[in-house]
Amino acid sequence: MIMIHILIMAGITYLVRMLPMAIFKKKIESNFIKSFLYYVPFAVLGSMTFPAIFTSTSSLYSAIAGTAVAILLAFKEKSLLTVALSSCFAVYITEWILKSIDLF
Amino acid sequence: METAKSSNNFFAGIKDGIPIGLGYLSVSFTFGIMAVNSGLSVWIAVLISMTNLTSAGQFAGIGLISAGASYIEMALAQFVINLRYSLMSLSLTQKTDNSFNILQRLILSFGITDEVFAVASGKAHDISTKYMYGLITVPYLGWAAGTLFGAIAGSILPDSVSSAMNIAIYGMFLAIIIPPAKKARPVLWVTILSVVISLLLHYTPYLNKLSEGFVIIICALTASGFGALFFPVKEATK
Numbered sequence: 001m002i003m004i005h006i007l008i009m010a011g012i013t014y015l016v017r018m019l020p021m022a023i024f025k026k027k028i029e030s031n032f033i034k035s036f037l038y039y040v041p042f043a044v045l046g047s048m049t050f051p052a053i054f055t056s057t058s059s060l061y062s063a064i065a066g067t068a069v070a071i072l073l074a075f076k077e078k079s080l081l082t083v084a085l086s087s088c089f090a091v092y093i094t095e096w097i098l099k100s101i102d103l104f
Numbered sequence: 105m106e107t108a109k110s111s112n113n114f115f116a117g118i119k120d121g122i123p124i125g126l127g128y129l130s131v132s133f134t135f136g137i138m139a140v141n142s143g144l145s146v147w148i149a150v151l152i153s154m155t156n157l158t159s160a161g162q163f164a165g166i167g168l169i170s171a172g173a174s175y176i177e178m179a180l181a182q183f184v185i186n187l188r189y190s191l192m193s194l195s196l197t198q199k200t201d202n203s204f205n206i207l208q209r210l211i212l213s214f215g216i217t218d219e220v221f222a223v224a225s226g227k228a229h230d231i232s233t234k235y236m237y238g239l240i241t242v243p244y245l246g247w248a249a250g251t252l253f254g255a256i257a258g259s260i261l262p263d264s265v266s267s268a269m270n271i272a273i274y275g276m277f278l279a280i281i282i283p284p285a286k287k288a289r290p291v292l293w294v295t296i297l298s299v300v301i302s303l304l305l306h307y308t309p310y311l312n313k314l315s316e317g318f319v320i321i322i323c324a325l326t327a328s329g330f331g332a333l334f335f336p337v338k339e340a341t342k
Contacts, residue, residue, distance in 0.1 A: 047323030074282035087275030
């Protein structure tokens, strides 16, 4: 029973990934579609990041701090890992400060 | 092909996959905890991660399983939530070099995740199968290992640390989109449009009932269509 659920999950997830890859082999000629596909990653990542990033931590303030740090470092073209870890660090520090303030 | 060899081999892929894998640890850790909390065994949780390799789909999946959903419901939910991968997969077909035969496509398409796609499509040159294998390896292991640790440990990490780690994946996304958006105005506009639509769909009553997968599809179609219409790429992917 649960195995069938897992089989369905895995099967559908694989098919939506595999079919386009297996079917389209030629380079697409249409400039519209080419341009469209060029923009897809940015549109996908933009919509996945916002607003989700603001609710990804335990407080809006720490999320804002993390987002600000990430944007700043990304703007300076730091590596993916640097940006990601610095952002985590900013969240950690902010939440630590918030908690310390709360204590008094 | 004028691809730079050294940045297109297995080890270049491994290297690019490390930040993804690290980011996955915290997400799959959370998944492991949630899966066990919803009544699944540790091994079922790991099995799901090793066969699905997707965040939103898996989280929705364990929710549906514990809610006793029908198979049809499960299939439809997975289809909608994961349909975005079709767009990514299609987009990647334009960036693959001639080492991609049908067998490689059948194998490698399994590993297309949001982050793998983002990194692969961000490369300046066409990607090789060797690079893709490398790129997928660490994230796949990270995803499985994180699930295992999460499921076993329940909650070993203090909340303050896991809360901080949750933002890692988004920080990475920003690091992927901001540098190109800085250099090319059209990319900036497309990204901003997508974000605005996403915010509208999340905060407008009724519309905010749309599933996460649908929201991403709508944003991607609209913003990329807008970009293609108003800022056609002169000499698109070479």
